[in-house]
Amino acid sequence: MPGAPSGSEDLLRIREMTIDDISEVFHIGEEVFTAADAQSLYRTWDEYEVTTLFNTDSDLCLVAEAGEKILGFALGTTVKKHHSSWKYGYLIWLGVRRDLQKGQVGSKLFKEIKRRMKEQGVRMVIVDTSADNRPAIRFFEKQGFGNVQEHVYMTHNMTLKSRKKQDKKA
Template sequence: MLPQHPHDEETPRIREMSIDDLPEVFHIGEELFTAEYSQSLYRTWDEYEITTLFNSDNELCIVAEHEERILGFALGTTVKKHGSPWKYGYLVWLGVRRDLQKMHVGERLFKELKRRFKEQGVRMIIIDTSADNKPAIKFFQKHGFDNIQEHVYMTLNLSKRSKKKPVKKP
């Protein structure tokens, strides 16, 4: 059983993700970020997404573990916009095993990632989530995020057959 208080001796350890963690992190993400979760999300949970982040910004890919079991993860990267002096931190994925989501694991992961972003000179952190993902919105608002902006993403399913109108002959 995990401790209820963040100051207990057995608090999960936050550390940089290693290559050996990739399969377990992927599995946790598969359980959380299903097709139902992100039906029209412009990015999807897959091996390529994790390995790309791990290979480009591994110090911003962290896990929470307790007794050698990964409890959750945060995957981030930094972005510099052309013409802007600012460096942005982008929290791409934050996931915690479903049975542990009330135990402050996500909060500890976020705080550590925020510390690492600051260390790298980041001035603003950006996240995105579905407009109807109320728990995520509440979580990030609790941590000081504001300026909610909704984006419109549209899809065109090319695998569906289009119904062509019959052409009338004269």
């Protein structure tokens, strides 16, 4: 694994995130979820996302570390729907430092969050990603996910019209 200490596969440890990890997890997310690579994810990645999940589902907020360095994270939650006997797990965020993404960090994070969700009675785990994010889709397929479905994500820029008016005035 480039960028990690020698033998880091053996040193890799998955643990619950602590309050002291929040800043580092946020910065790894900033590195991974960029506007260039994941426009819709970039728009929703912020410090409130991390702190809210940490405050509500801390047992499903995990970090992977080698020595003192955090290599990646997984943030999830569970959902119980009314009129359904099923409990769902939702892996909301999974991020691994860019230079380590071909290693086993993501797989080990997923394996642990899946184990924890199963202990909580989850019967199905859900993830989502952009339809054109082939590396993420391949990763999740290797973890056993299937039934890939695309959905439409749309935006409406409220300042676009006012910019056009300003351009005409200039």
